[in-house]
Amino acid sequence: MTAFRYDINRPMKVLLVEDDELLGAGILDALERARYTVEWVRDGMQALTALRGGGVDIAVLDLGLPRLDGMDVLRRAREAGVVTPVLVLSARDTTAQRIGGLDAGADDYLVKPFDLDELLARLRVLERRTRGSVSNLIRYGTIALDTSGLTVSHDERPVELQRREFMVLRRLLENIGHVMSRQQLVENIYGWDSELESNALDVHIHNLRKKFYPELIRTVRGVGYVIDPLPVARQG
Secondary structure (H helix, E strand, O other): OOOOOOOOOOOOOOEEEEOOOHHHHHHHHHHOHHHHHHHEEHHHHHHHHHHHOOOOOOOEEEEOOOOOOOOHHHHHHOOOOOOOOEEEEEEEOOOHHHHHHHHHOOOOEEEEEOHHHHHHHHHHHHHHHHHHOOEEEEEOOOEEEEOOOOOOEOOEEEOOOHHHHHHHHHHHHOOOOOOOOOOHHHHHHOOOOOOOOOOOHHHHHHHHHHOOHHOOOOEOOOOOOEEOOOOOHHOO
């Protein structure tokens, strides 16, 4: 059985399975703007391979796919022991079809056409469930990061962050006391296969220290970065 466990030391990865180029591009853009790392595949066989291979935290699965129908992807993945949360997207909108998708192993079912904000909201629910959390708000001392509203405040004042600065801060705050390697952070903000300048991550870390305070992020030489747990007197 392919047991699923959310690893706090790696980024949240979404597998997008959609063969419609225009719709897929729109969903990809929305997911990346919401700070997810996304792998986009366009047919059922690729989807099944990706799900069986592991390393996927949530899947967004269309049903009308070439090579292998989405329902077959879902059934085969579940039969193989894959328990990755799956949100189905489909124009198949009858009650029987929705029930069929849920019975086949889907965790949620969204009928096309849909609103992107609703898609993101449903993904946040699955993400919270995966992470064992019930809140969109991450607090660290006087810092509050809202994963839903994509906002950050410090001492109750808003802090303007670039998209990738937000992603780095979020990942570090989700892993208090756990050292994140440079590779883990790079995968989170740039995706699995993207190239980046060698000092890009260092620039983001420098900017975050400047916008909050220098001691917020500690460098672990030769490994990566970490936000240390607060002393008891400073928590909350």
